[in-house]
Amino acid sequence: MADSDTEGIQMDDAMLERLADLVVGVGANVRPGQVVTVGTEPGKEPLTRAIAASAYRHGAKFVDVSTFDLHVKRARIELSREEDLAYVPDWYRQRVLDLGEMRGARIALSGPVEPTLFEGLDPKRLGLDQLPFVPEGMKVVNERTVNWCVAPCPSESWARYVHPDLPPQEAVARLDEQLVHIMRLDADDPGEAWRARVEAIAGAAAALNARRFDAIRLRGPGTDLRVGLLPSSQWTGGAMDTVDGITHIANLPTEEVFTAPDPTRVDGEVRATKPLVLGGTTIEGLRVRFEGGRAVSFQADKGGAVLEATAARDEGAARLGELALVDREGRIGPLDTVFYDTLLDENAASHVALGAAYELCVTDDSDKARLNRSDIHIDFMIGGPDVDVDGVLADGTEVPVLRDGAWQV
Amino acid sequence: MADSDTEGIQMDDAMLERLADLVVGVGANVRPGQVVTVGTEPGKEPLTRAIAASAYRHGAKFVDVSTFDLHVKRARIELSREEDLAYVPDWYRQRVLDLGEMRGARIALSGPVEPTLFEGLDPKRLGLDQLPFVPEGMKVVNERTVNWCVAPCPSESWARYVHPDLPPQEAVARLDEQLVHIMRLDADDPGEAWRARVEAIAGAAAALNARRFDAIRLRGPGTDLRVGLLPSSQWTGGAMDTVDGITHIANLPTEEVFTAPDPTRVDGEVRATKPLVLGGTTIEGLRVRFEGGRAVSFQADKGGAVLEATAARDEGAARLGELALVDREGRIGPLDTVFYDTLLDENAASHVALGAAYELCVTDDSDKARLNRSDIHIDFMIGGPDVDVDGVLADGTEVPVLRDGAWQV
Numbered sequence: 001m002a003d004s005d006t007e008g009i010q011m012d013d014a015m016l017e018r019l020a021d022l023v024v025g026v027g028a029n030v031r032p033g034q035v036v037t038v039g040t041e042p043g044k045e046p047l048t049r050a051i052a053a054s055a056y057r058h059g060a061k062f063v064d065v066s067t068f069d070l071h072v073k074r075a076r077i078e079l080s081r082e083e084d085l086a087y088v089p090d091w092y093r094q095r096v097l098d099l100g101e102m103r104g105a106r107i108a109l110s111g112p113v114e115p116t117l118f119e120g121l122d123p124k125r126l127g128l129d130q131l132p133f134v135p136e137g138m139k140v141v142n143e144r145t146v147n148w149c150v151a152p153c154p155s156e157s158w159a160r161y162v163h164p165d166l167p168p169q170e171a172v173a174r175l176d177e178q179l180v181h182i183m184r185l186d187a188d189d190p191g192e193a194w195r196a197r198v199e200a201i202a203g204a205a206a207a208l209n210a211r212r213f214d215a216i217r218l219r220g221p222g223t224d225l226r227v228g229l230l231p232s233s234q235w236t237g238g239a240m241d242t243v244d245g246i247t248h249i250a251n252l253p254t255e256e257v258f259t260a261p262d263p264t265r266v267d268g269e270v271r272a273t274k275p276l277v278l279g280g281t282t283i284e285g286l287r288v289r290f291e292g293g294r295a296v297s298f299q300a301d302k303g304g305a306v307l308e309a310t311a312a313r314d315e316g317a318a319r320l321g322e323l324a325l326v327d328r329e330g331r332i333g334p335l336d337t338v339f340y341d342t343l344l345d346e347n348a349a350s351h352v353a354l355g356a357a358y359e360l361c362v363t364d365d366s367d368k369a370r371l372n373r374s375d376i377h378i379d380f381m382i383g384g385p386d387v388d389v390d391g392v393l394a395d396g397t398e399v400p401v402l403r404d405g406a407w408q409v
Numbered sequence: 410m411a412d413s414d415t416e417g418i419q420m421d422d423a424m425l426e427r428l429a430d431l432v433v434g435v436g437a438n439v440r441p442g443q444v445v446t447v448g449t450e451p452g453k454e455p456l457t458r459a460i461a462a463s464a465y466r467h468g469a470k471f472v473d474v475s476t477f478d479l480h481v482k483r484a485r486i487e488l489s490r491e492e493d494l495a496y497v498p499d500w501y502r503q504r505v506l507d508l509g510e511m512r513g514a515r516i517a518l519s520g521p522v523e524p525t526l527f528e529g530l531d532p533k534r535l536g537l538d539q540l541p542f543v544p545e546g547m548k549v550v551n552e553r554t555v556n557w558c559v560a561p562c563p564s565e566s567w568a569r570y571v572h573p574d575l576p577p578q579e580a581v582a583r584l585d586e587q588l589v590h591i592m593r594l595d596a597d598d599p600g601e602a603w604r605a606r607v608e609a610i611a612g613a614a615a616a617l618n619a620r621r622f623d624a625i626r627l628r629g630p631g632t633d634l635r636v637g638l639l640p641s642s643q644w645t646g647g648a649m650d651t652v653d654g655i656t657h658i659a660n661l662p663t664e665e666v667f668t669a670p671d672p673t674r675v676d677g678e679v680r681a682t683k684p685l686v687l688g689g690t691t692i693e694g695l696r697v698r699f700e701g702g703r704a705v706s707f708q709a710d711k712g713g714a715v716l717e718a719t720a721a722r723d724e725g726a727a728r729l730g731e732l733a734l735v736d737r738e739g740r741i742g743p744l745d746t747v748f749y750d751t752l753l754d755e756n757a758a759s760h761v762a763l764g765a766a767y768e769l770c771v772t773d774d775s776d777k778a779r780l781n782r783s784d785i786h787i788d789f790m791i792g793g794p795d796v797d798v799d800g801v802l803a804d805g806t807e808v809p810v811l812r813d814g815a816w817q818v
Contacts, residue, residue, distance in 0.1 A: 035498060045451050045478065052481040056488035062496050063485065067476035069454065072461040076472065079465035087471050089444060091507055095500040 009186060011154050011176035013046075018185050019151070020050035023107060024058055026191040027149030027252040030105045032059025034147075037099055039108035039132060041068050044153040051107055060105075066095075068132040070114045070280045077121045077129060085128035093136045100140035103244060109153035110343040115161050118280030118306070126281065127309025135356075135375040142359040144241070147248035150343055154179055162339055182253050182331050182344065198238030198249055204327065205235040205257040207409045208401070213391035216323060217398060218350065220387030221271065222287060227323050227352070228265025230371075232364035235259045240360065255330030255347040260361035263319040263372035264293040273349050274381040277340045281306045286380060293319050295354065307378070311354055316374030321357035325350045326383060328405030333384075342379050350383025350402070418595060420563050420585035422455075427594050428560070429459035432516060433467055435600040436558030436661040439514045441468025443556075446508055448517035448541060450477050453562040460516055469514075475504075477541040479523045479689045486530045486538060494537035502545045509549035512653060518562035519752040524570050527689030527715070535690065536718025544765075544784040551768040553650070556657035559752055563588055571748055591662050591740050591753065607647030607658055613736065614644040614666040616818045617810070622800035625732060626807060627759065629796030630680065631696060636732050636761070637674025639780075641773035644668045649769065664739030664756040669770035672728040672781035673702040682758050683790040686749045690715045695789060702728050704763065716787070720763055725783030731762035731770075735792060737814030742793075751788050759792025759811070 009015065024030050036055045040048040052063045076085070099106060118126060140146050159175035160168055180186055187193035215228045237257035239249050272286035285301030295318040298308040311318040324346065328334065332348035339345050355376035359368055383389065389402035391409070400408040418424065433439050445464045449457040461472045485494070508515060527535060549555050568584035569577055589595055596602035624637045646666035648658050681695035694710030704727040707717040720727040733755065737743065741757035748754050764785035768777055792798065798811035800818070809817040 042451065042454050042476075045480070049478065049480045049484065052478075053484040053488060056484050059490070061489075061493045062498060063481060064498055065476075065478055065481050067451075067474075067478075069458065069461075069474055069476075071454070071458045072472060072474050075458065075462040075465050079462060080470075081468070084470045089471060089473055089504075089507065091500055091504040094503055095498075098498065098500055 009177060009180045010173060011179065015180060015185060016047055016050045017054070018190065019183060020047060020054040022183065022185065022190045022194070023149050023151045023252060024051055024054040026194055027151055027249050028105045028107050029147050029246055029248040030055050030058045030060055031246060033061050035062045035064065035099065035102055035104040036060045037095070037104065037106045038063060038065045039068065039106070040065060040153070041070065041109070041113055043113040043155045043157065044109050044111070047109060047153045070117050073129065073131065074117055074121065074280065077118070077125050082125060082128070085125055088131060088134060092131070092134050096134055096136040096140055100143055100145040103145055103242070106146050106148040108150045110150055110341050111152040111155060111158050112161070112277045112340055113155050113157050114280050115277045115282050115340050116280065123305035123309040126279070126306050127313055130313070130375060133376070138356045138377060144243045144360065147242050147246040148250050149248060149252055150250065151183070151252045152179060152341060152343055158341070162337060178335055178337065182335070184331070194249060194252065198254065200329070201238040201254065201257060204407060205237045207407070208235040208257060211391055211399065211409060214394045215265065215392040216401070217390045217392055218270070218382060218387055219390070220384065223270045223382060223387060225266070225268040225270040225290065225382070226392070227320065228262040229259065230262045230362055230367040232362045232367045233259045233261070234361055234363050236360060251343060251347070253330070253332060253344065253347050255332060256324040256326045258322055258324035258361065260357035260371055261320045261323050262293070262370065263316065263321070263357070266290040266293045266320050270352070270382045272380050272382060273384040273387065274338055274345045275340060276342065276380045278306055278310065278378065282340060283307055295319070310376055310378065313376055314374050316372045317355050317376050319354070319372045320352050321355050321372040321374065321377060322353035322379065324352070325389060325402060327402065327407050328385070333405065345381050346379045349381040350387065350389060351379050351381045353377050353379040418586060418589045419582060420588065424589060424594060425456055425459045426463070427599065428592060429456060429463040431592065431594065431599045431603070432558050432560045432661060433460055433463040435603055436560055436658050437514045437516050438556050438655055438657040439464050439467045439469055440655060442470050444471045444473065444508065444511055444513040445469045446504070446513065446515050447472060447474045448477065448515070449474060449562070450479065450518070450522055452522040452564045452566065453518050453520070456518060456562045479526050482538065482540065483526055483530065483689065486527070486534050491534060491537070494534055497540060497543060501540070501543050505543055505545040505549055509552055509554040512554055512651070515555050515557040517559045519559055519750050520561040520564060520567050521570070521686045521749055522564050522566050523689050524686045524691050524749050525689065532714035532718040535688070535715050536722055539722070539784060542785070547765045547786060553652045553769065556651050556655040557659050558657060558661055559659065560592070560661045561588060561750060561752055567750070571746060587744055587746065591744070593740070603658060603661065607663065609738070610647040610663065610666060613816060614646045616816070617644040617666060620800055620808065620818060623803045624674065624801040625810065626799045626801055627679070627791060627796055628799070629793065632679045632791060632796060634675070634677040634679040634699065634791070635801070636729065637671040638668065639671045639771055639776040641771045641776045642668045642670070643770055643772050645769060660752060660756070662739070662741060662753065662756050664741060665733040665735045667731055667733035667770065669766035669780055670729045670732050671702070671779065672725065672730070672766070675699040675702045675729050679761070679791045681789050681791060682793040682796065683747055683754045684749060685751065685789045687712070687715055687719065687787065691749060692716050704728070719785055719787065722785055723783050725781045726764050726785050728763070728781045729761050730764045730766035730781040730783065730786060731788065733761070734759045734798060734811060736811065736816050737794065742814065754790050755788045758790040759796065759798060760788050760790045762786050762788040
């Protein structure tokens with residue numbers, strides 16, 4: 001349910017421009033002279049164009065829009081020879097690496113336009129093709145050479161998927177309202193509102209860092225998971241800086257504090273508290289069991305085989321690269337809506353990610369070498385009001401961290 | 410007017426697939442294992458997807474769709490710093506060059522979705538930005554390393570622009586009918602129909618080559634233009650082969666025989682017989698005067714300044730790189746429709762192109778060095794039933810070549 005403030009506030013052209021200016025000016029914080037890449041898909045033209053215009057107004061040297069069409073990917077999965085499915089032309093990688101070298105900016109638009117398009121496709125074949133993601137993307141993130149932002153883009157098909165019980169027009173109006181609220185576009189100055197929020201998140205990260213937990217334990221219905229941390233695992237959240245000191249907010253919205261786990265010390269069972277959309281596949285009712293850091297069993301009511309196939313991609317794909325905690329102070333959780341969009345859903349609930357870790361989550365070089373490495377990074381949601389989170393100290397003492405979604409540290 | 414054959418034949422999904430199979434299998438002639446790039450724009454998703462699927466069915470290793478959004482370009486022209494307007498990221502060039510090196514295939518979709526989007530933009534600024542075209546594209550064409558095809562893509566906005574007097578639905582139906590007819594999709598085997606047609610075109614080219622004209626003279630209302638040829642200028646048309654012997658039809662439809670002129674020997678006045686859409690600009694009533702090979706004056710009822718600015722881009726941009734003759738046997742001319750799409754309109758009428766010449770149009774290396782070079786290649790239509798075309802022999806004798814659109818050679 002949206003605030004009374006935002007009720008009736010629609011994503012008209014003026015609001016879309018406000019969203020674009022937030023993403024460009026505050027999220028990615030595009031600097032004059034930067035080349036800006038924008039990752040989008042068919043059905044997201046209005047916001048894509050508003051973002052391009054905003055980037056040029058912010059002084060961008062060039063805006064390079066790249067449109068990834070899941071229908072074309074579906075044709076590939078259905079029709080290509082299997083030995084070609086992992087192939088990626090060099091220029092896909094080069095574009096990502098060149099952007100880092102030239103110290104450019106990157107914007108990507110989430111919000112699934114086709115959340116069920118991949119139903120019925122062979123999960124094994126799907127697991128072989130990770131596009132539009134290329135591993136070089138994580139390399140550039142770790143090198144912190146690019147200021148970047150991922151933000152949600154409204155679309156009619158997404159609205160209908162999130163609110164199937166409403167007539168289409170009302171579904172669109174409801175999702176628009178929710179996005180205006182979540183993105184704080186209803187604030188007098190959305191940028192200021194986000195600067196305040198990311199400071200609060202950074203404060204929670206600092207409080208967690210002060211405790212130097214050895215592990216985190218999550219317990220709730222279907223979940224009892226212990227996630228070991230590395231000696232120098234660092235909780236982080238909110239804004240971040242490039243190597244050149246450009247402060248940006250890599251996810252808008254962002255409500256999480258996150259760190260990198262010890263990829264060899266994750267044990268127990270975990271039940272996903274929200275569905276997960278992976279490309280054109282919706283995964284529901286996911287249960288995963290970990291032993292010695294490795295996911296040894298995947299079960300799901302729907303779509304589980306796709307995640308299992310993806311987790312078989314490389315050695316690190318079945319291990320955790322991220323643990324993130326989310327409190328109930330954010331604006332997404334209270335809406336009690338499943339958005340089928342990882343960016344929004346992961347900021348409504350504590351989560352873990354299979355695959356690559358972020359290097360900024362550890363401070364020691366010896367720990368950097370121990371971080372999980374993989375070509376994938378897939379978040380799924382495991383937290384919520386029912387899930388207690390404890391910190392485990394080196395001596396085994398367990399200290400409450402989150403209860404009913406409220407910080408205890 | 411469409412044939413009675415094709416009247417009522419619509420571009421439904423089955424017909425779109427037939428078109429896609431023609432473009433992929435006969436036009437580009439995609440070979441198993443090839444990487445295929447597809448150049449498209451928003452609003453062309455149905456045919457783009459059908460082409461991607463067809464390419465995979467033909468054994469493509471990977472289909473790389475690149476979507477160029479003229480709205481984003483418009484934002485750039487309006488808002489970017491002028492000194493940045495000619496900038497192109499390296500990966501745009503690299504993709505084109507890499508495709509040549511790997512002996513890939515290329516498909517591009519014509520058919521203007523936004524023929525008036527650039528109205529009111531500064532022509533000088535527009536002339537600085539030639540994207541989505543990069544000069545490396547012509548290099549790869551000249552090296553004949555890529556089998557390629559440009560073909561028209563139906564869209565509602567294009568149909569409404571071509572048939573403004575019809576109600577929108579009828580406009581769409583009319584353009585669909587015309588495209589089915591022009592693309593010979595109404596033939597039992599469209600591929601066979603095209604193979605027969607390109608043989609006939611090659612025959613006309615051979616007949617012209619046998620005459621070894623020193624120049625071509627075009628005379629009609631507002632037109633008296635003499636276009637000198639190089640000693641080894643070769644008329645060509647129909648299908649062509651890559652260096653690896655892959656036979657492809659680079660334009661579908663194709664009705665022209667073309668050659669490369671002597672860029673220093675073009676003199677006289679010429680009046681365009683059809684409008685020309687350049688990106689998002691429609692140019693109407695164009696008159697150009699040439700002296701010593703160089704276009705020294707551009708006048709137009711509409712949009713002329715954009716062409717003039719483009720022709721100022723580099724030394725070769727104001728000189729001719731192509732002369733093409735079109736008879737009335739083709740299927741486009743008799744429709745008596747202005748399509749505002751160079752691919753269709755240039756195959757309805759004899760035309761010239763400002764800018765780069767094709768190397769395959771001369772046989773001697775010394776003539777290759779004399780060919781016009783430029784970053785641009787812009788065709789405009791100067792022929793029609795009212796325009797007489799004569800060949801000028803070395804001794805000055807003039808020989809009829811086209812009268813009322815019929816070959817005299």
